[in-house]
Amino acid sequence: MDVMKTAIRFGVTAAAALLAVFSGWRVWDYYMESPWTRDGRVRADVVSVATDVSGLVSEVAVRDNQSVRRGQLLFRIDNERAKLAVRQAEATLAERRTARDQAEREAVRYQALLGSASVPQQKQEQAQASYDEADAYSQALADRDLAALNLARTEVVAPVNGVVSNVSLGPGDYASVGQGVLALVDSDSLRVEGYFEETKLARIHVGDPVVVHLMGEGRQLSGRVESIAAGIADRERSDTHGALANVNPTFNWVRLAQRIPVRVALDPAPQGILLVAGRTATVTVSSPSDQRTAR
Numbered sequence: 001m002d003v004m005k006t007a008i009r010f011g012v013t014a015a016a017a018l019l020a021v022f023s024g025w026r027v028w029d030y031y032m033e034s035p036w037t038r039d040g041r042v043r044a045d046v047v048s049v050a051t052d053v054s055g056l057v058s059e060v061a062v063r064d065n066q067s068v069r070r071g072q073l074l075f076r077i078d079n080e081r082a083k084l085a086v087r088q089a090e091a092t093l094a095e096r097r098t099a100r101d102q103a104e105r106e107a108v109r110y111q112a113l114l115g116s117a118s119v120p121q122q123k124q125e126q127a128q129a130s131y132d133e134a135d136a137y138s139q140a141l142a143d144r145d146l147a148a149l150n151l152a153r154t155e156v157v158a159p160v161n162g163v164v165s166n167v168s169l170g171p172g173d174y175a176s177v178g179q180g181v182l183a184l185v186d187s188d189s190l191r192v193e194g195y196f197e198e199t200k201l202a203r204i205h206v207g208d209p210v211v212v213h214l215m216g217e218g219r220q221l222s223g224r225v226e227s228i229a230a231g232i233a234d235r236e237r238s239d240t241h242g243a244l245a246n247v248n249p250t251f252n253w254v255r256l257a258q259r260i261p262v263r264v265a266l267d268p269a270p271q272g273i274l275l276v277a278g279r280t281a282t283v284t285v286s287s288p289s290d291q292r293t294a295r
Helices: 002-033 080-112 121-152 198-203 288-294
Strands: 036-043 046-049 055-060 073-077 155-157 162-165 182-186 191-197 209-214 220-228 259-266 280-285
Touching (some): 191 198, 191 220, 198 259, 209 259, 259 280
Antiparallel strands (some): 055 073, 191 259, 209 280
16 A cells, blocks of 8 residues: 555656656747747838928828828928929920921921022031021920929829828928928838847748737737848947958857847738837747647
């Protein structure tokens, strides 16, 4: 009887020890080897919207944090000066067209009299030169088209679908060419980027399914690994004018694993989940072998 009790106690103790070893191994594998990270971010491309022509803002058609569609009017530059430029270019074009037609008629007439003693050679050459000079009509046509383009560009429209942010523009403000006046978050480029330790990259592959948990959100998102970054900045090295590497001479025995960005393409989000660029997330990658094991 005592032997049986001893055997039972031994078996229970051995089972507990094995369970503890297995649990410890699973915890180690999860935290040290499994491809997951709490260092994830929702990201999106941000377009800095600027005008292509300078001028006073006459109208702002959007408000801060408003959703817009591609081609929707954002703001308008006062176009009176652009309209005058178009009228001036059209007048110049009409003048050049008249001069070109007249020179063409004279060139044809003198060409018919080519070789005639009544028309000096010098006169014929002058007629041809006048026709060639009147070909500046092409330049006037280009100037007219440019003026029309500048007039059209006084209306600034959304280049992508998204949400307008940081609108600090108002009627009467002066907008300069190329100077960003508002930000447009491209909603079609929303994605998640997880920053994984380099020791976990061997278990991450393009196409692997991904589960994303946003901080403060009970429901999860799904997606797939789209790409892995090709490089990150080396903080231990800087360039010099002599084209030689300037390397930090210090070296620590304890080396922290570098974090590599992994881009995740998201599936359509469940209704009600707010995807805001900059939100933090936990990103977990499931490899095909993990899925087979789960099944």
